Amino acid sequence: MKGSVVCMFTVTQRAGKYSQPRGGFLKPSSFEKITLRDDVVLSENENIDSSLIGLAVDYMVRYLYGNEKSNVFNISLAGAKLIGKTKVAKELINNIKGLDKKSIVSLCKLVGFDAITRAGINAYRPIEYINPNEDTINNIIFMINRTKIFLIGFGPIIKSGGVLMTDNAEFVKIGDFDFITNDALWDLKVIKKDIQSKHTLQLLIYYLIYSRNNEINNLKRIGIYNPRKNVIYIKNICEIDKSIIDEVNKKVIGYK
Incomplete structure (x- = not known):
C-alpha cells in the first residue's frame, strides 16, 4: 500500500507498547x-x-556461568562502536x-553503552557519570549471588543470553532471552515492584519466537526471576490458551 510504513520493534519495545486486553494476555496473578x-x-x-x-546483574551472571565476554557484552560493544x-x-x-x-564499577560503566x-x-x-557507590556495588553483588542460588535450585542452565531473530514477522525483529534450563525459559527482571502484564507478554513472545526457531524443544514452563525481591514467577505452558498464543503470534509478533 502506497505510503505505508511497517515499524519493526525489539521484543521489549513491542511488549511495552502493545495495548493488551484488560489484565493482559497472561495475567501476572496467573x-x-x-x-x-x-x-x-x-x-x-x-x-x-x-x-x-x-x-x-544479568551480564555478570552470564559471564560467571562460562559465556565468552565477547558474547556477553556484544550489545555494549556495538553501542560503544x-x-x-x-x-x-x-x-x-x-x-x-x-x-x-x-x-563491578567497570561493568556498570560498560553497560552504559547498551542504551545506544x-x-x-x-x-x-x-x-564518566556512572560511578556506583558502595551500597550500589554491594547490592549488585548480593543480587548476582541470589541469582546463582536460584539457578542451583531451578537449573542447570542449558543456554544463556540467546539472541532471538524472527523470520517473516511483521512487527518484532529481535530479542534476547536470559536463560534456558532443562524445561523452562527464564527472564531476569531486577525491579522493585511485582511483575506487570508487559513483562509476562515479553516472556511469552520470547517463548513463541524460540519455539518457532527450535521446533524440537523440551520447554514446559516459562518464568521470571527477580533477584531484587528474591521472587520467582512461573507458569506451565500447557495452561496458556491456544487462542492467546494464536493472537500474540499474529497480532503482536506479526507472524503470517
Whole structure:
C-alpha cells in the first residue's frame, strides 16, 4: 500500500507498547509466585539508574556461568562502536574479572553503552557519570549471588543470553532471552515492584519466537526471576490458551 510504513520493534519495545486486553494476555496473578528467603537486606541508597543495575546483574551472571565476554557484552560493544568508544569498552571489559569492586564499577560503566544500541544515541549518558557507590556495588553483588542460588535450585542452565531473530514477522525483529534450563525459559527482571502484564507478554513472545526457531524443544514452563525481591514467577505452558498464543503470534509478533 502506497505510503505505508511497517515499524519493526525489539521484543521489549513491542511488549511495552502493545495495548493488551484488560489484565493482559497472561495475567501476572496467573503465575505461581515463589518467594526465596535469605538474610540479605538490600540498601535503598543506590546512586545509578536501575536499568544499569539490571543489566549489570544479568551480564555478570552470564559471564560467571562460562559465556565468552565477547558474547556477553556484544550489545555494549556495538553501542560503544557507534560513538567511537570501542577502545574504552574493551578496556572496561578487560577489568571485569569477578565480584570485586573494580569489576563491578567497570561493568556498570560498560553497560552504559547498551542504551545506544537499544534506544539510539540520544539515550546515551556519558559513562564518566556512572560511578556506583558502595551500597550500589554491594547490592549488585548480593543480587548476582541470589541469582546463582536460584539457578542451583531451578537449573542447570542449558543456554544463556540467546539472541532471538524472527523470520517473516511483521512487527518484532529481535530479542534476547536470559536463560534456558532443562524445561523452562527464564527472564531476569531486577525491579522493585511485582511483575506487570508487559513483562509476562515479553516472556511469552520470547517463548513463541524460540519455539518457532527450535521446533524440537523440551520447554514446559516459562518464568521470571527477580533477584531484587528474591521472587520467582512461573507458569506451565500447557495452561496458556491456544487462542492467546494464536493472537500474540499474529497480532503482536506479526507472524503470517
